[in-house]
Amino acid sequence: MAELFTHRVDVRYLEVDQQGVVFNMWYLAYFDDAMTAFLEHGGLLYEDMTAAGYDVQLVHAALDWRGAVGWRDDVRVAVSLARRGRTSFTLDFQVLRGGDAVVDGRVVYVVVATDGSGKMSVPQVLSQALGVQRPLRPLP
Amino acid sequence: MAELFTHRVDVRYLEVDQQGVVFNMWYLAYFDDAMTAFLEHGGLLYEDMTAAGYDVQLVHAALDWRGAVGWRDDVRVAVSLARRGRTSFTLDFQVLRGGDAVVDGRVVYVVVATDGSGKMSVPQVLSQALGVQRPLRPLP
Amino acid sequence: MAELFTHRVDVRYLEVDQQGVVFNMWYLAYFDDAMTAFLEHGGLLYEDMTAAGYDVQLVHAALDWRGAVGWRDDVRVAVSLARRGRTSFTLDFQVLRGGDAVVDGRVVYVVVATDGSGKMSVPQVLSQALGVQRPLRPLP
């Protein structure tokens, strides 16, 4: 099976809190960056989406921590398509610290028109960029 | 039934992204502040937890967006105990914009000793501060 | 002499870094919020500026730390007009922790048209909102 796509993350000093690890919200920032890189790897630039009149919005996000990452750690985020819907798609994320999976994430995005007219079908070019379905953990 | 506890949030200008609404991760920051205020309302100061040798850590978080909040909106976060476990507890959150619930959140916290010895039972004073169980949506 | 305008800040847990105090950049976030509140106190809503076709942009910022603030501290930011220019104005800030001034700030803003046509004269309504000139420390 093909290698998972992974995106390198530079943890910033300020992201680490008094517990000595990255504060919980920053993982969503990492997922956001990783999503953009994942689509680009699939041949779609984020700016080409908005230029074509649509954008993606989060409707659901779930995170599970088995561990944490710290400043100066070697951090990568794996991304994979978990589910392809009509107007939405689901990505699975896995935060890797030196190869160990420490945080799991699942995010559901909906495709919306940038003119405010609401949801729309996943465009062909976006669907293609998402690649083959390969959930990193069981789907509900 | 008693009123839900709510905590007022001052949305910062910088939290709003190019889509014109608060970027997704900041809701976890709001939940964090609201959790602290919720415990304090229940009679427990966060600093008294760490002074007593324990702290809380996130092991799971889930968010569902039906809408969004913007800068200068009237924003409050409702907090309620969803489940009380032996070494963990679950809080339900609801982000209210002018009274309308726009984002739902559920966070599972585990109690850990600050000396690094790992998980521990929910201390009595913390359990009391959490109040009565009252999930804001169905439990799994 | 009239009281200085001050704006209350809710320090977020995540803003505190491993050194145990608010990470340096967040003071600029506090200044931003305080500036908006200062203008509103002077009778001008930020959204009325952009609705009227102009906005303000930072061209210079300086900060001096004599101390720091932490989570749960009682924090206020004093704001005062330091200098009124033709297309710009300078605000002085002072971060107060329980009444003690711990961080000084000075920010120069330029007024720009939102249509991209560049700098413009400080509108009368904005000039009025800025109030009387009262630098909190010597001007260069």
Next chain:
Amino acid sequence: MAELFTHRVDVRYLEVDQQGVVFNMWYLAYFDDAMTAFLEHGGLLYEDMTAAGYDVQLVHAALDWRGAVGWRDDVRVAVSLARRGRTSFTLDFQVLRGGDAVVDGRVVYVVVATDGSGKMSVPQVLSQALGVQRPLRPLP
């Protein structure tokens, strides 16, 4: 003359505000990362400083904007030693967007003991890591 040291910055989507450019405070985050990379380039790991019982703290920061950076821009931060003091040192920063200098920064750091005993002389190993004095703009 030797090339200036530069550090690549990955601008995050969330750092861009409604004005379409990176919100002002994030430049201080970039400087922080660039400072660490600059010291490492000079042979000193940040963690070796704290392990040796000292750390650096900001006492002054100044920023001047001639332009701005946006998401997906090619951004680098140049760093250079502006002044070497007895207990402090000053770094000059320059934010480069595709080679153009758009933001200037100057930060004064003081060396403090991590045991809380206050300021101390710049250790030899740190002084060496700072390299030759080469201000990027005139000193006061």
